Amino acid sequence: MWGRVVALVIKELLMLLRDTASRTVLIGPPLIQLLVFGYAASFDLNHIPYAVYNEDPGYASRELIARFSGTDTFRQVATITHESQIAPLIDNKDALLVLHIGPHFTRDLLRHQPAKVQLLVDGRDSNTASLALNDANSVLFAFNEQWAAQHGWRGPPARLEIRSWFNPNLLSRWFILPGIVALLTLVVTLLVTGLSVAREREMGTFDQLLVTPLRPVEILLGKALPGFIIGGLEAAFIAIVTILWFGVPFVGSVLALGVGLFFFLLAATGIGLMISSIAVTQQQGLLGVFMFLVPSIILSGFATPIATHHHPRGLSRRLWGERPDVAILAAGADRRRQHGVCRLAVPSPHGLMG
Numbered sequence: 492m493w494g495r496v497v498a499l500v501i502k503e504l505l506m507l508l509r510d511t512a513s514r515t516v517l518i519g520p521p522l523i524q525l526l527v528f529g530y531a532a533s534f535d536l537n538h539i540p541y542a543v544y545n546e547d548p549g550y551a552s553r554e555l556i557a558r559f560s561g562t563d564t565f566r567q568v569a570t571i572t573h574e575s576q577i578a579p580l581i582d583n584k585d586a587l588l589v590l591h592i593g594p595h596f597t598r599d600l601l602r603h604q605p606a607k608v609q610l611l612v613d614g615r616d617s618n619t620a621s622l623a624l625n626d627a628n629s630v631l632f633a634f635n636e637q638w639a640a641q642h643g644w645r646g647p648p649a650r651l652e653i654r655s656w657f658n659p660n661l662l663s664r665w666f667i668l669p670g671i672v673a674l675l676t677l678v679v680t681l682l683v684t685g686l687s688v689a690r691e692r693e694m695g696t697f698d699q700l701l702v703t704p705l706r707p708v709e710i711l712l713g714k715a716l717p718g719f720i721i722g723g724l725e726a727a728f729i730a731i732v733t734i735l736w737f738g739v740p741f742v743g744s745v746l747a748l749g750v751g752l753f754f755f756l757l758a759a760t761g762i763g764l765m766i767s768s769i770a771v772t773q774q775q776g777l778l779g780v781f782m783f784l785v786p787s788i789i790l791s792g793f794a795t796p797i798a799t800h801h802h803p804r805g806l807s808r809r810l811w812g813e814r815p816d817v818a819i820l821a822a823g824a825d826r827r828r829q830h831g832v833c834r835l836a837v838p839s840p841h842g843l844m845g
Contacts, residue, residue: 495704516682521729525671525729528671529671529736541566541587542567542577542588542589542590543559544589544591545590545592546592546593547594547597552592588613590609590627591608672726672730672733674788674791676725676756680719680760682763682780683721684714684766685776685780687714688776693772714767726756763780766779
């Protein structure tokens with residue numbers, strides 16, 4: 492039995508590797524997508540252009556401005572001396588953010604009163620604006636803490652300090668690339684298995700395959716194993732490139748990753764064979780693969796959190812029990828605790844800025 496299965500697997504691999512188009516599809520797009528996602532796809536903003544409108548001559552405002560200019564996140568492009576200069580800078584996209592410090596900023600802080608700082612952000616791109624605003628808030632929060640510590644300001648008895656265990660610097664590349672391992676593995680596995688039976692039908696060799704001594708189980712294994720093998724090699728290669736080239740640390744269990752990848756490839760291979768068995772031509776198989784890929788990627792948790800997906804609670808309890816939000820993250824290897832946080836109760840200053 493296994494000799495016939497191995498022979499069929501070798502035949503399938505040779506058909507894939509001899510075809511120039513098949514080799515290109517298996518090797519080219521995954522590499523290009525890995526490089527694009529690794530270098531271009533990021534939620535981190537660097538060198539945000541901002542302008543400063545400082546009406547306060549005191550040293551506190553200079554310290555705050557120095558904090559903005561001392562970080563790589565922001566890049567000062569203009570110094571404003573009049574309020575009428577703000578609108579042209581934002582309208583012409585010369586500055587994404589304007590830092591406006593009032594005339595009594597230092598005086599209010601020395602009197603232990605809340606001092607107001609205004610942030611004017613270009614909101615035409617809401618996602619970019621929210622990221623820039625979060626970065627500016629982190630700079631203001633750090634200034635608050637330093638000022639309170641130096642001037643003896645009292646704060647509330649405790650506050651929440653969130654620390655990310657796996658990704659302490661919150662680099663978006665560390666979050667995106669582990670998901671790319673599963674994403675590209677799914678694409679390659681579905682393409683290989685989704686076109687296997689459809690190719691035989693289109694070439695007219697499927698009927699010849701049925702009259703061979705191969706049993707249906709052997710044909711099924713012979714069609715499934717090439718996609719399983721290629722998908723596993725592709726996943727291993729992408730994971731190695733992610734770790735060695737992009738510097739994403741792997742601190743989990745290789746065994747847990749392998750077991751999760753095994754069941755992931757098993758499911759992807761089964762879905763690909765189902766699509767290929769329904770399709771009559773390779774074009775139909777390709778369309779069926781992409782019809783499955785789009786919703787599976789969107790609903791996988793890669794683009795949107797799984798917890799936000801609405802589903803009937805009764806059906807979810809029948810299918811998943813009382814805790815439907817338990818999932819195996821194969822690319823994360825579990826122990827990295829990518830979203831884990833540590834909350835500590837420590838003294839905190841009052842908010843110094845309104």
